[in-house]
Amino acid sequence: MDSKTLFDACNYCPYASDCCANKGSLKALTKRVVTFDKGDTLIQQGEQYDGFYVMCQGSAKATLKEGASSERILEFYHPRDLIGLSGFSNAHYQESVKVMAYTKVLKIEKDDFEQALHASPVLASEMLSVISKRLVKRQHHYSAINTMEAETRLIHFLYEEYSGTYPEQHTFELSMTRLDIANYLGIAVETLSRLMKRLSNKGIIETNHRTIAFRDPADKVLFDA
């Protein structure tokens, strides 16, 4: 595993030039390639923290379970995303992460990371920046969820998924089920279905199952209004 495999991983990766795993202090860290199949659990909520991950390929979702209530989806992961940062909080992962398709990740072990932290203070700044950005992003997402009505929220989400694709194309593929999307957006599946139809009727998007296209690229910016 490790260095040689890692070299291959980043070398053949289309995102390599734009991935934190391949830049700055994180580049020098020891990493291990791990793969998961659809349905696998990458992280189990409550488990002991033993490292975090950078996603190279595939898709995953983070879910939170509180008390007796059903699971809630916190975010979706795409290539280049960091996974498992909640482990820093109290040495236990605070959410579960499930893989939705064949997925390849780089694992950065807890011990390796802490050692690197001692060796390079710049790494600390970088990680603080990364995790703070995550906080801000989450902030905006949830602020949106509460302020905006469902239709705007959906456009917002679609644009997020769209802009995560690489290279950017007008047509993109959703990797999650409507049920997952509805859960993430905090609406009912039926409502989601109706909204998709309405957006389609309005001519904002074209839908074909999980394949989505923005009719007019300018519409993507709608959510800024």
Add this chain to the structure above:
Amino acid sequence: MDSKTLFDACNYCPYASDCCANKGSLKALTKRVVTFDKGDTLIQQGEQYDGFYVMCQGSAKATLKEGASSERILEFYHPRDLIGLSGFSNAHYQESVKVMAYTKVLKIEKDDFEQALHASPVLASEMLSVISKRLVKRQHHYSAINTMEAETRLIHFLYEEYSGTYPEQHTFELSMTRLDIANYLGIAVETLSRLMKRLSNKGIIETNHRTIAFRDPADKVLFDA
């Protein structure tokens, strides 16, 4: 100012024994006491990041402004809370912080902090933990906002405010207006007013303007269900 004033600040502070500013690596950091009056702006969204704060006394709210939409309240701050962590993300504060009453804070300058980061790698771990905890807390809050109905959300909020008081008493004082609370909870002021009345009628709380009391302390745990 500084060291002597600081000594006084923590020395006369009722929260000192339970405050991160007075424990671990943060204790050794250089800090400066700054005070603000009701209505003052502690941090302006978009401003250059130049340090973060620990609140000693008073109360404040963080607001986020996106596009043309009106401001949204992200969180309230109480003594012992850290303020301004969003500055780590890209060297600019990502939200405004406004003071709601006479407030005393300790400021930790950016330069001092970065210097300390080089000197003590443990500080890095501690800060990562702190900020990750914030992320997790925010996560739970917003998960709650979407899943729970308004009444449960309100109880949740009241309990949060209650448990922040020190020493814990059955009766506690809200430091924010109903408008702020409604904004924070993502509901209309009118709805909030009606809910408060309903909770009061149900015998769960007693209200007198901004003074609140839980009838039966066991009820505080309601939100766990």
Add this chain to the structure above:
DNA sequence: CGTAGAGTTGATTGCGTTCAACTTCAGTGG
């Protein structure tokens, strides 16, 4: 080909919003 999960459609209900009128409270100046 058959079954289970994913997704859609329709009818109904209800929670929370909105609009409007009003009361209470805190601060200000005569």
Add this chain to the structure above:
DNA sequence: CCACTGAAGTTGAACGCAATCAACTCTACG
């Protein structure tokens, strides 16, 4: 000290968005 003013908070009536329940259709997969 009291009258005035504007913000904070309450109450009522009507509306509307999204949830829920129920019956389907479609799709993937063994």
